[in-house]
Amino acid sequence: MLRTVPRTLLTMAILGAAAPSSADPPPIYRFIVDDLTSFEAELIDLDPASARFDTGNGIVQSMDTERLLGIEALRFEGPGTRQQPAWATGIRSRLGLIRMADGRRFTGAPSTVRNDDETLLWDHALLGRLAVPLEQIDRVQQPRTFIGTGLPGIIPPATDSDRVLLINGDELEGFLVEAGTVFTIETDTGEVAVQQGDIDQYALANPAELLSGPVLWLADGSVIGAPSLRVTGGLIELGAGSTGETEAERPLTQNGHEQSWLLDADGMLAYVPDARRLVPLGSLPEADTLVRESAAAEPFNARPLVWSSPGETVFMLPGGATWFAASITLPIEARAWGDATLIVLADNTELARVPLNAASPTGRVRVQLDGRRTLTIRLEAGAFGPVQVEARLEDAVIAVE
Numbered sequence: 001m002l003r004t005v006p007r008t009l010l011t012m013a014i015l016g017a018a019a020p021s022s023a024d025p026p027p028i029y030r031f032i033v034d035d036l037t038s039f040e041a042e043l044i045d046l047d048p049a050s051a052r053f054d055t056g057n058g059i060v061q062s063m064d065t066e067r068l069l070g071i072e073a074l075r076f077e078g079p080g081t082r083q084q085p086a087w088a089t090g091i092r093s094r095l096g097l098i099r100m101a102d103g104r105r106f107t108g109a110p111s112t113v114r115n116d117d118e119t120l121l122w123d124h125a126l127l128g129r130l131a132v133p134l135e136q137i138d139r140v141q142q143p144r145t146f147i148g149t150g151l152p153g154i155i156p157p158a159t160d161s162d163r164v165l166l167i168n169g170d171e172l173e174g175f176l177v178e179a180g181t182v183f184t185i186e187t188d189t190g191e192v193a194v195q196q197g198d199i200d201q202y203a204l205a206n207p208a209e210l211l212s213g214p215v216l217w218l219a220d221g222s223v224i225g226a227p228s229l230r231v232t233g234g235l236i237e238l239g240a241g242s243t244g245e246t247e248a249e250r251p252l253t254q255n256g257h258e259q260s261w262l263l264d265a266d267g268m269l270a271y272v273p274d275a276r277r278l279v280p281l282g283s284l285p286e287a288d289t290l291v292r293e294s295a296a297a298e299p300f301n302a303r304p305l306v307w308s309s310p311g312e313t314v315f316m317l318p319g320g321a322t323w324f325a326a327s328i329t330l331p332i333e334a335r336a337w338g339d340a341t342l343i344v345l346a347d348n349t350e351l352a353r354v355p356l357n358a359a360s361p362t363g364r365v366r367v368q369l370d371g372r373r374t375l376t377i378r379l380e381a382g383a384f385g386p387v388q389v390e391a392r393l394e395d396a397v398i399a400v401e
Contacts, residue, residue: 026234027266029053029071031063032278036325036366036399040074043265046231048214048273065273069399072270072299095221096143098122100136102209103275103283103301105223109143110196112181120179126220126263134179134204141201158203164194165201176204210276211283211301217270218263221297229271236263270299279318281305281326281375281396286315305393310340310386312378317346317369318400324375325366326396330356339382340389346372356391357382369398 026042031053041053044060051071052062096109098120111121111129120137122130139155144167155165164172164185172194174187183194183202216226216236228239238261272278280302282291290305290313298304307313324346330338335358344352344365354363369375375398381389 028074030074031071032069034067034069034399036323069278070272070300093145097141099139101138101206103211105297107221117178135206137204139203142199155201155203158205162205163203166198167200212276215272215275217297217299219267219269223297231265234265236265277400279398279400284315286313302395302397307379307391310379310381310389312376315375317373317375320401321369321398322401323399324369326393328354328363329392330361331390331392334388334390335361337384338388339384341380342391343378345376347374
């Protein structure tokens with residue numbers, strides 16, 4: 001089902017930020033280059049053309065973004081990555097979140113201001129008020145506070161029709177006609193009106209899109225387009241502009257002047273100059289049943305994938321794929337009897353083999369894919385048979401020319 005309304009640019013408001021204290025140690029980033037090797041360094045400055053960094057020897061070096069695939073903050077802990085422990089107060093909070101069809105994310109809360117039938121107004125703590133086209137949304141979770149020990153699960157993606165999950169656990173299925181203080185859902189039995197406050201989550205049956213262009217992952221859990229990002233002096237400057245390949249966030253102008261935003265660079269979780277060149281394995285269609293959803297924003301949108309029994313999955317590689325890398329773990333709960341081998345193949349040719357057992361519960365693979373069309377992940381049982389044969393892949397990404 002396609003929504004036929006025109007695509008509308010997202011709008012944002014100005015945000016100012018104070019410079020970080022000079023007493024704070026500089027954040028350290030992992031720099032990922034085009035063959036999926038990496039190194040750790042302090043980021044000095046960054047712009048669309050190049051990055052400058054210090055690996056710890058006091059010598060500032062430079063790298064063109066043509067070779068740089070991405071950077072990721074190390075030893076990071078921010079508000080988008082943890083929840084208040086239930087045992088502390090018995091009360092847990094969940095951020096509101098929009099997940100876009102192309103992988104962008106915006107934390108915050110729905111605005112109480114009425115807009116129109118085709119857009120959702122969303123208030124973001126950093127970016128201001130966003131006008132988000134319904135045709136670009138994958139899923140939305142409302143901000144909520146819970147008393148107890150558990151949070152509701154994440155609503156799965158919609159396929160043939162939109163889905164609305166109510167706070168009382170009931171679910172409506174059909175077509176979302178209007179989103180505002182009152183939601184109108186057209187079901188098989190007619191239109192149903194639901195107050196916004198009675199909704200926990202909803203998913204819209206919009207087709208998935210590929211993330212492209214410069215993208216920034218923020219500490220609050222947001223993932224935003226960043227076509228004209230610059231980092232210098234401990235601050236991130238976001239200006240107006242578009243990647244040309246896909247819609248990107250663009251500010252409104254006031255009195256003919258483009259708006260821009262300054263953010264504390266400590267809030268940068270990850271960045272890629274072009275998301276088309278660093279593709280998460282979990283974003284491929286074949287990974288749908290393997291991906292484990294997370295409330296936090298995974299750097300590069302590289303969500304974990306889990307194989308819970310022996311078997312194999314064949315992935316169709318994106319055109320121009322050159323390298324694949326991933327970290328592999330035998331889950332702790334499977335280490336009593338778990339004995340398995342994870343095998344990586346490309347076009348049915350074995351490229352890597354990783355044993356997984358109590359003595360060797362982790363491993364990492366990095367294999368070259370030049371000219372290959374398929375990638376196969378196969379999990380085979382070892383000496384103890386299929387009991388506790390499991391594997392978890394993290395940071396699984398594909399480099400693309």
